[in-house]
Amino acid sequence: MKEYVVRAPAKINLSLDVIGKRPDGYHEMRMVNHSVALSDILVFKENGQRIAVSCSDPKIPTDARNLVHRVAEKLQARFGIDRGVQIDIQKNIPSEAGLAGGSADAAAAILGLNLIWELNLSLGEMLAFGSTIGADIPYCCYKGTALVEGIGEVIKPVKPLRKLPVLVVKPQIDIATPWAFGRLDSAEHVAHPDIDRVIQLVETEDYAALGSAVGNAFEQVVFQDYPEIGEMKAKMLESGAFASIMSGSGSTVIGYFSDKPAAEKACEAFRRNYFLTFLTEIE
Structure with missing residues (x-):
């Protein structure tokens, strides 16, 4: 068979x-x-x-x-x-x-x-x-x-990203994609990330500058209704991530790390409060 x-x-x-x-x-x-x-x-x-x-x-x-x-x-x-x-x-x-x-x-x-x-x-x-x-x-x-x-x-x-450690943390919040789109459609102002700039930084491997360039248009509406997710992003950066972003329409927050020991330490800290915490790497 x-x-x-x-x-x-x-x-x-x-x-x-x-x-x-x-x-x-x-x-x-x-x-x-x-x-x-x-x-x-x-x-x-x-x-x-x-x-x-x-x-x-x-x-x-x-x-x-x-x-x-x-x-x-x-x-x-x-x-x-x-x-x-x-x-x-x-x-x-x-x-x-x-x-x-x-x-x-x-x-x-x-x-x-x-x-x-x-x-x-x-x-x-x-x-x-x-x-x-x-x-x-x-x-x-x-x-x-x-x-x-x-x-x-x-x-x-796009030029492949290096196989960097990535911390993936999902809070006990479920966000339906149609809801997120609806909230974005009704928003008076939408903050648009500079996608071309992000691609340029990836292509030149200027990862140090990625932290201030990455963005997710959904964050503004999701963080408004679920401030815990915005706080998680701030904590990810405080834990040593050089960049952090909410993926998709949420609610998972991603942290990008330059070295594995820092990522492992952050993983331990997040796992105390969030059961769905994964330390993985870019493929």
């Missing part, structure tokens, strides 16, 4: 800007994304003609509400596949955290099903298919350091 194991790395926004809302309801974005070693693990096995999904986190639905299940159904229908699949998800990425865990799993499903069903899809075809299901999925198929534009379908490579 065939079996494939695929990692689904978490997605982090080094910087994120919301350009505006389109007539179709989607938002135009500009983001500098990168992957980290913190990953979900998906295992694919042949399973007659039935699609079955299981997950180690009982709070995650495993029916058609799950993006992984939706990917399998759509690929099966599109290519007339008469074989089923069992997909087991080992969940390590926190949900509703701004880390694109669901999209990362969906991207891993495209990669895994491409193998087990022998679809022979190119990366471009996988990205195009992923965009029909979710805006973050094309990047999660691509991975690495990249400029992501449009609604997530335009991906341009």
Whole structure:
């Protein structure tokens, strides 16, 4: 029996800007994304003609509400596949955290099903298919350091970041992305980070200057309603991070460190108050 194991790395926004809302309801974005070693693990096995999904986190639905299940159904229908699949998800990425865990799993499903069903899809075809299901999925198929534009379908490579230690801290606050977009749409003024400047600093490896350049347009509205998240960012910088940012629409706060001992010390401090604290590294 065939079996494939695929990692689904978490997605982090080094910087994120919301350009505006389109007539179709989607938002135009500009983001500098990168992957980290913190990953979900998906295992694919042949399973007659039935699609079955299981997950180690009982709070995650495993029916058609799950993006992984939706990917399998759509690929099966599109290519007339008469074989089923069992997909087991080992969940390590926190949900509703701004880390694109669901999209990362969906991207891993495209990669895994491409193998087990022998679809022979190119990366471009996988990205195009992923965009029909979710805006973050094309990047999660691509991975690495990249400029992501449009609604997530335009991906341009950026010089890879060094494998620096990254501290990932998720408070007991869940933020729904539609809520965050709604709050941003109604804001009188939106602070737009300089994405081009961030890319320039990454390309020249001027990490010392990144701390004052990185930004996330969602922070202004999220910190207003959830000041604890803003306080976490301040504490991250006080703990020795050269840059800190909220990822996605929140609520996870990211800290970038130049050396591992400082990151480990900060990890110990945050773990006393936040159960979902992970020390990982840039991929």
